[in-house]
Amino acid sequence: MEKENYLYLMCNPDKWFGEKHLDNYKTNDILYNLSSHAWSVSHLKNIHIGMLGILKVSRDDRAIDLLKKHNVAKLESGIYATFEVIDFIPDRIDGKVTIKIVDNFFHQNRILNKEKTKEILGDKYNAQSQGYIHKSIYDLVYENVQAITYIDLPKLRKNLIVQEAVEVYPRDEEEKREALILAKYKCELEENHMTFTSNATSENYVEGHHLIPISQYVHFDNDVDVRANIVSLCPTCHRMLHYGEKEEVHNALSALYSKRINRLKKVNLDISLEKLHTYYKSNEVCKN
Numbered sequence: 672m673e674k675e676n677y678l679y680l681m682c683n684p685d686k687w688f689g690e691k692h693l694d695n696y697k698t699n700d701i702l703y704n705l706s707s708h709a710w711s712v713s714h715l716k717n718i719h720i721g722m723l724g725i726l727k728v729s730r731d732d733r734a735i736d737l738l739k740k741h742n743v744a745k746l747e748s749g750i751y752a753t754f755e756v757i758d759f760i761p762d763r764i765d766g767k768v769t770i771k772i773v774d775n776f777f778h779q780n781r782i783l784n785k786e787k788t789k790e791i792l793g794d795k796y797n798a799q800s801q802g803y804i805h806k807s808i809y810d811l812v813y814e815n816v817q818a819i820t821y822i823d824l825p826k827l828r829k830n831l832i833v834q835e836a837v838e839v840y841p842r843d844e845e846e847k848r849e850a851l852i853l854a855k856y857k858c859e860l861e862e863n864h865m866t867f868t869s870n871a872t873s874e875n876y877v878e879g880h881h882l883i884p885i886s887q888y889v890h891f892d893n894d895v896d897v898r899a900n901i902v903s904l905c906p907t908c909h910r911m912l913h914y915g916e917k918e919e920v921h922n923a924l925s926a927l928y929s930k931r932i933n934r935l936k937k938v939n940l941d942i943s944l945e946k947l948h949t950y951y952k953s954n955e956v957c958k959n
């Protein structure tokens with residue numbers, strides 16, 4: 672018999688996204704903030720530290736008022752993340768397992784929905800709240816998540832944070848990282864612009880640039896630090912946008928604008944090309 676050495680856990684949003692976390696998250700980063708959590712497991716004997724698994728949400732029973740108050744959405748049923756076991760305290764009939772999120776599908780807007788989850792897990796596992804699964808099921812989850820196209824969703828504008836006594840608009844490195852992955856590490860102005868292999872990604876080196884500059888955040892109710900607004904550029908094209916001569920910048924912006932405007936609209940960052948141009952007049956758009 673094939674070894675079932677991956678773990679499968681169900682999470683209850685009532686407990687998991689409990690009061691003490693509620694003030695700290697927005698719709699898009701619920702799981703992101705939650706690095707570890709302890710589960711009660713029963714009748715599971717072969718859990719070990721380092722073991723991997725998948726996390727499923729079955730039903731979100733949180734009251735509408737509570738969701739509204741904290742500006743979060745009701746969670747659909749589906750597979751939300753993969754995890755690694757970082758601690759396990761066994762008991763005779765029960766035990767406590769502590770996990771750390773490895774891949775947060777929710778944060779990437781790529782969760783496996785109810786139907787797909789049922790299809791992959793089959794009726795047997797789908798009905799259980801915990802248990803072991805085959806490696807083949809674990810791999811299938813990944814395969815299917817990769818096949819889901821990233822969905823652009825609006826995010827509310829962030830609050831300023833204080834850095835060295837100065838208020839700055841916070842940047843989410845994850846948004847940039849994912850934007851470069853989505854662009855397949857190519858320069859979005861000219862995909863033949865190859866540079867060198869990045870030490871960090873082992874891919875063609877590119878830089879993320881906010882099409883609507885972060886410095887203009889105040890003009891938008893929604894977050895401009897989202898991947899729909901981050902383009903991947905080779906270092907030369909990137910510098911050109913910041914320091915180039917007017918006409919060249921104008922042409923490059925128009926090209927990027929027509930590629931991105933539909934995605935920008937999806938995240939409530941509707942802007943005209945003319946308006947975008949005005950943000951670039953002073954050649955001091957952003958610092959990265």
Ligand SMILES: [Zn+2]
Pocket residue numbers: 879880881909913956957958959
């Ligand atoms: Zn830039």
Ligand SMILES: [Zn+2]
Pocket residue numbers: 858859860861864904905906907908909
């Ligand atoms: Zn380029």
